[in-house]
Amino acid sequence: MKRIGFLIEKEFKQIFRNAVLLRMMIAAPVLQLILLSYAANFEVKNLTIALVDQDHSPFSQRLAVKFRYIDNFRFLGYLPAEKQARRQLLNGTADLVLVIPPHFERDLYRDNGASVQLLINAIDGSKAGIAASYAGTIIRDFNSDVLIENFPVATVSGQRLAVVPQYWYNPKLEYRTFMVPGVLFELMILVGALIAALNIVREKEIGTMEQLNVTPIKKYQFIIGKLTPFVLIGLVQFTIGLTVAVFLFKTPVEGSLGLLYGVAFLFLLLCVGLGLLISAISETQQQAMFAAFFFLVLFILLSGLFSSTDDMPRWAQVVNTINPLKYIIEVGRNVMLKGSTFADVQPQFLALLGLTVGVISLAAWRYRKTV
Amino acid sequence: MNRFFAFVKKEFLHIFRDQRTLLILFGLPFAQVLLFGFALTNEIKNANIALLDNDHSVHSQQITNRLLSSGYFRLRQNLRSYADIERAFRQGSIKMAVVFPANFTNDYEHGGSAQVQLVSDASEQNTAISLTNYATVIIRSYAAEQSPQATPPMQIEVASRMVFNPELRGAFVFVPGVMAMVLLLVSAMMTSVTIAREKEVGTMEVLLVSPLNQAQILFGKIVPYLLLSFLNGCLIIALGVFLLHIPMNGSLPLLLAETLLFILLALSIGLLISSMVDSQLVAMFGSLIIMLMPTIFLSVFIFPIESMPRPLQVVSNIIPAKYFINIVKGIMIKGAGLGGLWRDTAVLAGMTVLFIGLTLRNLKPRLS
Numbered sequence: 001m002k003r004i005g006f007l008i009e010k011e012f013k014q015i016f017r018n019a020v021l022l023r024m025m026i027a028a029p030v031l032q033l034i035l036l037s038y039a040a041n042f043e044v045k046n047l048t049i050a051l052v053d054q055d056h057s058p059f060s061q062r063l064a065v066k067f068r069y070i071d072n073f074r075f076l077g078y079l080p081a082e083k084q085a086r087r088q089l090l091n092g093t094a095d096l097v098l099v100i101p102p103h104f105e106r107d108l109y110r111d112n113g114a115s116v117q118l119l120i121n122a123i124d125g126s127k128a129g130i131a132a133s134y135a136g137t138i139i140r141d142f143n144s145d146v147l148i149e150n151f152p153v154a155t156v157s158g159q160r161l162a163v164v165p166q167y168w169y170n171p172k173l174e175y176r177t178f179m180v181p182g183v184l185f186e187l188m189i190l191v192g193a194l195i196a197a198l199n200i201v202r203e204k205e206i207g208t209m210e211q212l213n214v215t216p217i218k219k220y221q222f223i224i225g226k227l228t229p230f231v232l233i234g235l236v237q238f239t240i241g242l243t244v245a246v247f248l249f250k251t252p253v254e255g256s257l258g259l260l261y262g263v264a265f266l267f268l269l270l271c272v273g274l275g276l277l278i279s280a281i282s283e284t285q286q287q288a289m290f291a292a293f294f295f296l297v298l299f300i301l302l303s304g305l306f307s308s309t310d311d312m313p314r315w316a317q318v319v320n321t322i323n324p325l326k327y328i329i330e331v332g333r334n335v336m337l338k339g340s341t342f343a344d345v346q347p348q349f350l351a352l353l354g355l356t357v358g359v360i361s362l363a364a365w366r367y368r369k370t371v
Numbered sequence: 372m373n374r375f376f377a378f379v380k381k382e383f384l385h386i387f388r389d390q391r392t393l394l395i396l397f398g399l400p401f402a403q404v405l406l407f408g409f410a411l412t413n414e415i416k417n418a419n420i421a422l423l424d425n426d427h428s429v430h431s432q433q434i435t436n437r438l439l440s441s442g443y444f445r446l447r448q449n450l451r452s453y454a455d456i457e458r459a460f461r462q463g464s465i466k467m468a469v470v471f472p473a474n475f476t477n478d479y480e481h482g483g484s485a486q487v488q489l490v491s492d493a494s495e496q497n498t499a500i501s502l503t504n505y506a507t508v509i510i511r512s513y514a515a516e517q518s519p520q521a522t523p524p525m526q527i528e529v530a531s532r533m534v535f536n537p538e539l540r541g542a543f544v545f546v547p548g549v550m551a552m553v554l555l556l557v558s559a560m561m562t563s564v565t566i567a568r569e570k571e572v573g574t575m576e577v578l579l580v581s582p583l584n585q586a587q588i589l590f591g592k593i594v595p596y597l598l599l600s601f602l603n604g605c606l607i608i609a610l611g612v613f614l615l616h617i618p619m620n621g622s623l624p625l626l627l628a629e630t631l632l633f634i635l636l637a638l639s640i641g642l643l644i645s646s647m648v649d650s651q652l653v654a655m656f657g658s659l660i661i662m663l664m665p666t667i668f669l670s671v672f673i674f675p676i677e678s679m680p681r682p683l684q685v686v687s688n689i690i691p692a693k694y695f696i697n698i699v700k701g702i703m704i705k706g707a708g709l710g711g712l713w714r715d716t717a718v719l720a721g722m723t724v725l726f727i728g729l730t731l732r733n734l735k736p737r738l739s
Contacts, residue, residue, distance in 0.1 A: 020653050028660050036668045039683050042497050046677040063527070089534055091711045092697070108527065115528040123700055125539030127675060132531045133504065139529050146527075162486050163510050165503045167493035168460065178496050190660060198652050206571075283391065286564050289655045290395040293556065297403060297663070306673050307411050307541075308498045310418060310466075316410035330463055337494040340461040 003217050007225030011199075015229060025195065025233065026240070029187040033180070033241050037249060040179040044130045050076040050094040052085050057105035063116070066142050067098060072134050082119075089121050096120050096131055169337045180251045181332035182305040184241040188264075189271045189299065189325055192234045194292050196275025199226065200367075201288040204279075223364050227272050234268040235261075254339030260332070263345070266352050267328045273360040274324075280366035299325040327351050374583055378591035382565075386595060396561070397603065400553045404607050407549045408615040412541040415501050419447040421465045423456065426475035434487065437513055438469065443505045460492045467491040467502045535704050546611050547699040548672030551692040553607065554630070555637045555666060558600045560658050562641030565592050566734075567654040585734040589727070593638050597631075600638070604630040611703070620706030629702070629712075632719050633695045639726035640691075646733035666692045694718050 015022060049067055053060050068075045076094055079085050088094035099117040107114040118135055122128035170177050203209040212222070238261075245251040253260065275292070282288035302309070302316060303325040309317065320326050327348040334340035342349070386393060420438075424431050438444050447465050450456060456468045470488035472478075479485035489506050491499035536543045569575040578588055608626065611617040619626075641658060648654045667673060669683065670692035676684055687693055694715040701707035701715075709716065 018650075018653070020648070021656060024653070024656055024660065032664050035683065035686070036664055039668045039674055039679050039687075041674055041678050043678045044675060086534075090705050090707055092701075113526045113528065115530050118529050118531040119534050120531060122533035122536040122539055123704055124544050124671075124675070125533075125536055125541060128533055128536070128539060132533075135531070136529055139527055143526050162484055163507045164486050164488045165507070166488060166490045167496070167499055167503075168490060170493035170496050170499075173493060173496050173500065175496060178494050187664070190663070194656065194659060198655065202652060284389065285651045285655065286389070286561075286568075287391050287395065289560060289564070289659065290392065290399060290557075293560065293659060293663075294395070294399050294403070297552075298406065300667070301407055302410060304495075308415075308418075308495065311412055311414055311416055312410050313412075316406070319406075319410075333494050334461060334463055338461050338492075340463075344461045344463075 003215075004221045004225045004228075007217065007221065008228050011225065011229040015233070021195075025191055026237065029191055029237055030240055030244060032187060033183055033244055034248065036183050037176050037180050040183065041175045042126075043175060044127050044134075045072060047073050047095045047131050047134070048076050048093060049073045049096045049098060050079050050085060050088050052079050052082055052097060052099045054081075054102045055100050055104035059105040059108060060100045063100065063139075063142055064098075066138055067135075070134075070138060085119060089119060092121070094121070095127075096135065098135070176249050177251055177337065178333060179305070180245045180249050181336050182303070182329045184238070184245060185264075185267065185325060185328045185332055186300055186303070186305065187241070188234055188237060188268065189274075190296055191237065192230060192268055192271035193275040193278070193296060194289070196226070196230050196272040197278040197282075197288045197292045198275075198285055199230075200276060200279035201282050201285050204283070205285055219364060219367060222367065223276065223360065226276060227269065227360075230272045230275070231265070231268045234271065235265065238264050238268070251336060253336050255335035255341065259342055259345075260335050263328065263331050263335070263349060263352065266349070266356055267324060270324050270352060270356040270359060273356060273363055277359055277363040277366065280363050299323050302326065303329055305329060321351075322355065324352060324355055327355075374581075375587050375591055378583060378587065379594050382591060382595040386599065396557065396599065397606070400557060400603050400607055401610070403553050404546070404549050404610050405614065408542055408546050408611070411545040411549075414541060415443050415498070415505065417445040418443060418467065418498070418502055419465045420444045420502075421448045421450050421456065421459055421468045422446060423450040423452070423468055423470045425473040426471040428471075428476040430476050430479055431471040434471075434510055434513055435469065437509050438506060441505070441509055443502070456490055463492075465492070466495070466498055467506070469506065542615050542617060543700075543704055545672075546615050546617050547696045547703070548670065548692075550604075550607050550611065550699060551633070551670065551695045552663075552666050552672065554600065554604055554634060555640075555692055555695075556659070556662060557603065558596065558634050558637035559641035559644070559662060560655065561596050561600075562592060562638045563644040563654040563658040564651045565596075566642065566645035567648055567651045571650055585731055589642065589730060589734065592642060593635070596638055597634060600634040601631055604634060617703055619703055621702035621708065625709060626699070626702045629695070629698050629716065629719075632716065632723065633691070633698075636691055636719055636723040636726070639723050639730065643726045643730045643733070646730045665690060669693070671696050691719060691722060 051064050051067070053064060067073055076088070079088065079097070082099060085094070085097040085099065089097060097119040099119065101115070101117070104114050104116070116139070118132065120128045120131055167173055200209070203212065246253060274295070278291045278295070279288050282291060302312070302320050302323055309320055309326060312320070331345045331348045334345055422435055424435070439446055448459065450459065450468065459465045459468070468490040470490060472486060472488070475485050475487070487510055489503050491503055493499040533539060566575070569578060583591070605627070608630070612619050644657050645654055648657065669676075669687045669690045672692065676687050676693070679687070697715050698712050701712050
């Protein structure tokens with residue numbers, strides 16, 4: 001026990017002496033949590049729209065006005081022809097172009113209907129879909145205005161079937177509410193795993209590993225001694241991050257705080273264990289860093305923070321079964337936003353537990369005292 | 372000049388002798404681009420939903436069938452009460468519940484206003500909105516077919532044309548993003564450790580007493596990595612075109628030149644970090660922690676910049692990946708030429724010059 005204590009003391013001394021690193025470890029994640037949570041927003045706002053009016057009739061003017069004063073759109077101006085419109089789409093100044101064809105008004109009266117064309121920059125497919133639906137709504141509104149105006153008596157008998165959406169747990173559809181827990185855990189794995197990964201390799205590279213190897217310290221003592229300081233620092237980080245989330249972003253904590261800390265502790269153990277495993281199989285700090293980079297980016301992008309894990313192809317879901325970040329983000333969201341209990345998140349908890357035990361035993365097995 | 376080449380040769384030997392790192396250098400971008408090119412998608416497929424049917428009628432069944440045959444939804448369970456919905460959400464087993472109230476058919480057929488409720492778990496809010504939208508469209512079209520009244524007069528139709536990406540493929544967004552991220556981080560991380568390592572193991576002193584001047588040391592560090600990373604970049608572009616089917620509408624030489632510029636920028640960021648710190652640990656931590664997340668979040672990789680709060684839009688201007696993603700999309704997908712991209716190119720070039728200048732200033736001929 002005493003030996004472990006000494007090792008932990010040594011680790012803490014090393015950490016506290018490196019002021020630059022310590023500052024980065026605490027400040028960088030908190031700063032990023034704040035910045036990135038504001039940035040994380042799939043909402044589509046400020047779409048730029050240009051108009052090509054080839055009809056120049058009172059009616060086309062009215063339609064144009066509809067688009068000019070809508071919150072989601074920013075009106076760029078009129079363009080003479082479709083050719084210029086294409087150029088605006090090409091250089092990215094316009095997201096949408098509404099083309100009102102010649103004889104628009106005449107067709108509307110004579111043929112009882114007319115069509116307009118909407119050109120949408122669709123490189124970002126999901127954004128384009130949303131833009132199209134916004135525009136569709138505006139035109140539907142316009143249609144019913146026209147209808148009521150021209151046929152006040154024969155107004156159609158309303159919609160008989162109403163679809164009522166209810167958004168539970170996040171009725172205002174705030175992005176931050178669901179992003180904050182995810183970003184928090186993401187930063188924890190990034191810092192925890194990376195620092196731990198570089199730690200042992202560094203001892204190898206500068207030769208102090210040899211010194212540790214000739215001490216009477218046991219394997220398990222070594223592992224515990226290396227794990228403890230980083231897990232403690234991680235818990236401090238988690239506490240700061242949680243405070244920021246609750247007080248700055250008003251993220252609710254519906255479920256038990258104890259449960260949240262319990263799972264966060266397990267997750268940290270896993271992160272640090274992962275770091276130790278990487279460092280046990282690497283020879284130089286550079287190798288350790290690249291290996292850590294590979295796994296961390298893999299975990300982060302597949303975690304379900306950016307695109308739903310259910311929509312990923314089968315094989316990606318298989319890869320995801322070993323993704324600790326996926327489980328912890330599910331737990332974080334369920335416990336914080338929905339108030340899930342331990343029974344609800346048991347599958348994720350067991351998966352995390354299994355991964356932790358697996359990773360730490362692998363790291364212990366790979367660590368050799370002999371060279 | 373001879374000295375310079377000798378130095379470059381030394382750097383190459385360093386790189387090639389560490390075969391594991393070399394393997395990672397080429398394997399990693401390859402694996403990541405492939406993985407994320409295929410795995411990241413915003414298309415909704417087979418989302419788990421539950422049904423709370425208090426009506427048990429032909430209408431409710433037909434609407435349910437419509438929803439399920441659309442391919443967007445998969446029925447996970449039938450529920451009995453609202454409490455069941457809550458329970459299912461807490462376990463995370465479903466994303467949405469479709470609720471038919473008890474007198475649905477009655478209301479629907481006798482002119483009242485019948486309601487279908489779509490209860491979604493908005494803790495995953497993006498999915499919640501998409502699912503609700505898809506289901507709404509399907510239910511409305513059912514209702515429209517049920518009441519075949521003559522189409523109302525004087526209606527304007529919209530013909531939407533999805534320019535540049537008619538099939539709305541997610542890869543068009545994600546592949547340029549992954550490309551920028553991988554190139555930037557791998558290049559910057561590689562160089563960030565080189566000078567720091569020389570300092571750490573003490574060989575920096577040897578370099579400083581050699582007749583090489585700072586500029587020669589700096590460019591000697593850049594050249595080998597520039598070649599390697601460029602090779603990497605070409606590989607990634609080939610993957611994008613042949614395996615992920617990103618079109619190549621613009622000029623390939625222009626794209627390669629821009630890639631080279633971007634790599635040079637990434638390398639100079641790495642060197643700047645390297646020249647400022649004393650240990651590899653701090654260098655790596657700095658390059659990975661400080662660059663990874665902002666590159667993912669603040670370039671156009673995942674989130675649209677126009678929707679961010681104003682201050683963040685300003686911050687996003689210092690993220691190099693933003694400009695490169697713009698350039699890649701411009702050349703490959705839109706087929707734009709230098710004429711439309713000169714601004715992005717100028718920013719990248721300006722940043723490169725700035726960083727190289729700062730590094731030269733930091734590389735003092737003396738150790739403190």
